[in-house]
Amino acid sequence: MCGIVAAVAQHGDVRASVLKGLKTLEYRGYDSAGMAVFAEGSLEVRRKMGKIANLEAELDRNELPASNIAIAHTRWATHGVPADRNAHPHIDDQQKIVVVHNGIIENYLDLRALLAEKGHEFHSDTDTEVLANLIAYYRTQDLDLHQAVRKALSKVEGAYGLVVMSADDPGILIVARLDSPLVVGVAEGESYAASDMPALLHLTRKFLILENRETAVLTDRSQTIFDVDGNPVERDYLHCDWTPEQAEKGGFPHFMLKEIYEQPDVLARTAFDRFHDTEGDVEFESEFSLTNEELGQFERLRFMAMGTSLHAAQLGQKMLGQLAKIPGETLNASEFLYSPELEEGHTLTVVVSQSGETADTLRAMREVQKRGGRVLGICNVQGSTLAREADDLILTHCGPEVGVASTKAFFGQVTALYLLAIRFGRARKVLDADAGRGYLQDLRELRHHLDASFRPEALESVKIAAKYLAGIRSCLFLGRSMQHPVALEGALKLKEISYIHAEGYPAGEMKHGPIALIDEDFPIIAIATPGITYEKMLSTLQEVRARSGKIIAVAAIGDQRVADSADYVLPVPAVPELLAPLVTIVPLQLLSYEVALALGKDIDQPRNLAKSVTVE
Numbered sequence: 245m246c247g248i249v250a251a252v253a254q255h256g257d258v259r260a261s262v263l264k265g266l267k268t269l270e271y272r273g274y275d276s277a278g279m280a281v282f283a284e285g286s287l288e289v290r291r292k293m294g295k296i297a298n299l300e301a302e303l304d305r306n307e308l309p310a311s312n313i314a315i316a317h318t319r320w321a322t323h324g325v326p327a328d329r330n331a332h333p334h335i336d337d338q339q340k341i342v343v344v345h346n347g348i349i350e351n352y353l354d355l356r357a358l359l360a361e362k363g364h365e366f367h368s369d370t371d372t373e374v375l376a377n378l379i380a381y382y383r384t385q386d387l388d389l390h391q392a393v394r395k396a397l398s399k400v401e402g403a404y405g406l407v408v409m410s411a412d413d414p415g416i417l418i419v420a421r422l423d424s425p426l427v428v429g430v431a432e433g434e435s436y437a438a439s440d441m442p443a444l445l446h447l448t449r450k451f452l453i454l455e456n457r458e459t460a461v462l463t464d465r466s467q468t469i470f471d472v473d474g475n476p477v478e479r480d481y482l483h484c485d486w487t488p489e490q491a492e493k494g495g496f497p498h499f500m501l502k503e504i505y506e507q508p509d510v511l512a513r514t515a516f517d518r519f520h521d522t523e524g525d526v527e528f529e530s531e532f533s534l535t536n537e538e539l540g541q542f543e544r545l546r547f548m549a550m551g552t553s554l555h556a557a558q559l560g561q562k563m564l565g566q567l568a569k570i571p572g573e574t575l576n577a578s579e580f581l582y583s584p585e586l587e588e589g590h591t592l593t594v595v596v597s598q599s600g601e602t603a604d605t606l607r608a609m610r611e612v613q614k615r616g617g618r619v620l621g622i623c624n625v626q627g628s629t630l631a632r633e634a635d636d637l638i639l640t641h642c643g644p645e646v647g648v649a650s651t652k653a654f655f656g657q658v659t660a661l662y663l664l665a666i667r668f669g670r671a672r673k674v675l676d677a678d679a680g681r682g683y684l685q686d687l688r689e690l691r692h693h694l695d696a697s698f699r700p701e702a703l704e705s706v707k708i709a710a711k712y713l714a715g716i717r718s719c720l721f722l723g724r725s726m727q728h729p730v731a732l733e734g735a736l737k738l739k740e741i742s743y744i745h746a747e748g749y750p751a752g753e754m755k756h757g758p759i760a761l762i763d764e765d766f767p768i769i770a771i772a773t774p775g776i777t778y779e780k781m782l783s784t785l786q787e788v789r790a791r792s793g794k795i796i797a798v799a800a801i802g803d804q805r806v807a808d809s810a811d812y813v814l815p816v817p818a819v820p821e822l823l824a825p826l827v828t829i830v831p832l833q834l835l836s837y838e839v840a841l842a843l844g845k846d847i848d849q850p851r852n853l854a855k856s857v858t859v860e
């Protein structure tokens with residue numbers, strides 16, 4: 245939530261590269277944006293409500309002076325409505341300290357009252373303006389800029405990713421983090437800071453990752469990290485393997501569409517190098533340190549995640565149950581805190597997150613660790629908080645996901661969970677090498693099967709169904725067993741980007757209430773692919789038809805029985821049941837995309853959402 249970019253360079257003007265980085269971060273929040281520079285002895289700030297395009301128009305009208313130092317921000321409102329006055333950067337009332345901030349300062353009203361008593365004036369509704377004034381206040385108390393920032397932060401309760409620039413300290417940026425991501429980028433004669441690595445990939449792939457409560461002093465030639473007590477800290481560089489091109493649209497009209505089309509490659513990148521064909525097993529990298537013995541000792545699994553990652557986790561539970569015969573439960577991470585504090589015993593907690601920065605998920609992970617449990621993270625972002633704090637890690641190798649509606653990350657997570665199921669199954673001797681090889685081969689063949697989902701006839705079916713769906717107000721997605729989480733995910737995709745009300749249900753539940761909704765204006769989207777649930781899904785279709793409901797069915801190519809019952813068919817290749825979610829999700833993602841496109845919605849940046857939800 246909210247995006248920060250900052251730069252200080254030995255030579256030249258950093259405005260354009262900071263703005264370019266900021267645009268890469270727009271998925272983190274887009275209700276206002278701003279930039280500040282230091283030039284000719286003073287701080288200059290421009291801010292505008294709305295998307296970064298509005299800020300650019302403002303900068304055309306009222307240019308910022310060229311500068312070798314700049315900070316910028318794109319906002320997802322927490323305190324105060326989206327408005328020019330609430331946009332960041334925020335500057336103190338003496339125009340000495342300017343700040344960009346992600347997170348929430350919980351005690352800002354108390355701090356504001358204290359500062360008001362000392363004569364500070366405020367012009368916004370935000371917590372961040374209070375922080376700018378607090379730092380400015382301490383800067384006048386015989387403290388240098390770094391000391392003033394640390395002193396101010398010692399008074400703050402809440403979370404922050406922060407960059408500070410001062411009129412009296414040219415060429416210095418102070419950065420800080422607590423429960424809100426912040427990375428430092430390093431290049432020859434240049435230092436950068438940003439909320440996410442993709443914002444800086446056009447400038448560097450060499451990073452330093454800040455830990456909670458650390459601060460850093462950045463100049464054009466140095467990056468010094470300090471712990472909470474102000475002692476310098478040594479930190480290894482992280483070399484990011486993402487490329488700048490991966491963070492661009494590459495000819496597609498939207499990131500979401502590009503990311504849907506990337507899924508066959510995600511399959512290859514997440515899985516194929518990890519196959520151990522002779523053993524019929526999977527080899528993860530060194531961050532996964534669980535031994536066969538340890539895997540054999542777990543008696544239960546607990547999966548935790550939010551949103552789309554939760555749906556992937558639900559599939560993981562089913563896969564692990566089937567291939568490794570290990571029981572599990574899947575919890576919404578935000579609910580875990582309220583669960584009874586039972587003995588962790590022989591439970592492994594699998595925490596799934598694309599960003600590795602979701603506040604609810606991180607909080608739950610830390611709670612498990614506090615209770616003495618072990619956490620395996622499944623995550624897409626190297627160096628993210630989850631990737632660093634989980635006891636073991638599987639990276640999904642999806643490349644940066646920019647569309648707010650998650651697609652390829654789900655695909656990568658489900659693929660990784662399937663690999664984990666094989667690894668567990670082999671370690672627990674539930675699968676022999678032959679069976680393991682069979683499951684690996686199924687995954688290898690899936691890559692070719694996926695082509696069918698992108699053929700013109702398949703895309704045309706999606707477009708026809710989308711044209712109909714764009715005219716309805718509400719619908720149900722139904723699936724059974726492996727397709728139940730896919731139904732949930734299909735419904736989430738549709739509501740996120742088209743704002744059409746949609747709910748996912750296990751199909752068996754329909755008769756127990758939701759069936760009351762069905763009439764000729766109320767459609768269901770049913771996943772009716774081959775497998776143990778097939779006949780039951782056909783019965784569900786009949787029940788809907790009997791009440792004149794419209795049916796969009798995801799069905800195997802050439803399945804006439806489903807076609808005879810449905811109004812629209814989205815054809816998918818027939819694949820093994822355990823892997824079917826990876827083919828059925830594709831037309832549902834495309835369906836949401838086409839509906840949102842038909843309705844003229846902002847597909848990559850849907851209203852009220854942000855890519856990475858870093859507040860609880």
Ligand code: M6R
Binds near residue numbers: 551596600740
């Ligand atoms: O980064 P995470 O996977 O932890 O994010 C979890 C959810 O916030 C995320 O999946 C969200 O639901 C997406 N908007 C779904 O498209």
